[in-house]
Amino acid sequence: MQTDLPSKRCLDCSYIIDGLPENRCPECGRVFDPDDRRSYRRGARQPRWVLWIGPPRLWSLVAAVVLMTLVLKARSQHACDDVMVMVGAWLIGLVAAADYLMRLLRVRCPRHGPPGGQTGSRGRWRWLVPPLCALLIPSAMLSYWPLRVRFALSRPTFDTVVQGIQDGSHSNLGRQTVGLYSIDFIQQDRGRIILSTGCNIVGPVGMVYAPNDSPLPDTIAIRLAPCWYAAQWH
Numbered sequence: 330m331q332t333d334l335p336s337k338r339c340l341d342c343s344y345i346i347d348g349l350p351e352n353r354c355p356e357c358g359r360v361f362d363p364d365d366r367r368s369y370r371r372g373a374r375q376p377r378w379v380l381w382i383g384p385p386r387l388w389s390l391v392a393a394v395v396l397m398t399l400v401l402k403a404r405s406q407h408a409c410d411d412v413m414v415m416v417g418a419w420l421i422g423l424v425a426a427a428d429y430l431m432r433l434l435r436v437r438c439p440r441h442g443p444p445g446g447q448t449g450s451r452g453r454w455r456w457l458v459p460p461l462c463a464l465l466i467p468s469a470m471l472s473y474w475p476l477r478v479r480f481a482l483s484r485p486t487f488d489t490v491v492q493g494i495q496d497g498s499h500s501n502l503g504r505q506t507v508g509l510y511s512i513d514f515i516q517q518d519r520g521r522i523i524l525s526t527g528c529n530i531v532g533p534v535g536m537v538y539a540p541n542d543s544p545l546p547d548t549i550a551i552r553l554a555p556c557w558y559a560a561q562w563h
């Protein structure tokens with residue numbers, strides 16, 4: 330043992346690579362040759378500020394997932410449940426995104442044993458969660474896929490309710506759950522059946538069954554299926 334020399338360290342991550350069973354850094358996987366002085370370095374670890382500060386923390390993952398869930402939910406019904414909650418989620422989500430980017434920039438100078446003692450590849454999956462959320466959020470905001478998916482999953486129940494209203498067997502027009510939607514009330518208007526799902530900042534929103542499949546007046550409507558529209562009144 331060469332105890333008089335400083336430890337050998339991985340060139341990439343500064344992990345101590347003395348006395349390992351194989352010539353591969355267990356921390357980052359970089360291969361080294363104990364006989365080739367250029368394939369490792371000796372000396373003190375790098376200053377803490379250049380060390381890898383670790384994968385994203387749980388709070389930022391929770392923030393990303395909560396924000397994504399709220400956005401998908403809002404986009405699946407044309408409205409968010411609570412504007413203040415949504416604003417708060419966006420603020421925390423942006424802080425989490427900034428934290429993520431700062432960590433990402435520092436990964437190029439990987440850590441060697443950060444405070445907290447996490448080692449190896451533990452927590453590496455956490456790097457995947459924010460990008461996944463960051464992909465889903467804009468895709469949900471730029472298209473109506475959450476609305477289409479949620480409605481498609483709810484469609485059989487919507488059809489049943491509408492059929493029941495038409496033949497008189499479904500008399501409950503008040504608050505109820507239809508498929509995956511919470512309906513505030515049901516009303517009929519010029520032959521159409523409107524299932525209100527709430528309001529957004531522009532006006533009331535809901536699902537509309539139009540038996541003749543005609544466009545709806547006074548609304549911005551998205552056709553979801555034959556005779557079915559998601560509508561926003563203004």
Ligand SMILES: [Zn+2]
Nearest residue numbers: 339342354357
């Ligand atoms: Zn390494």
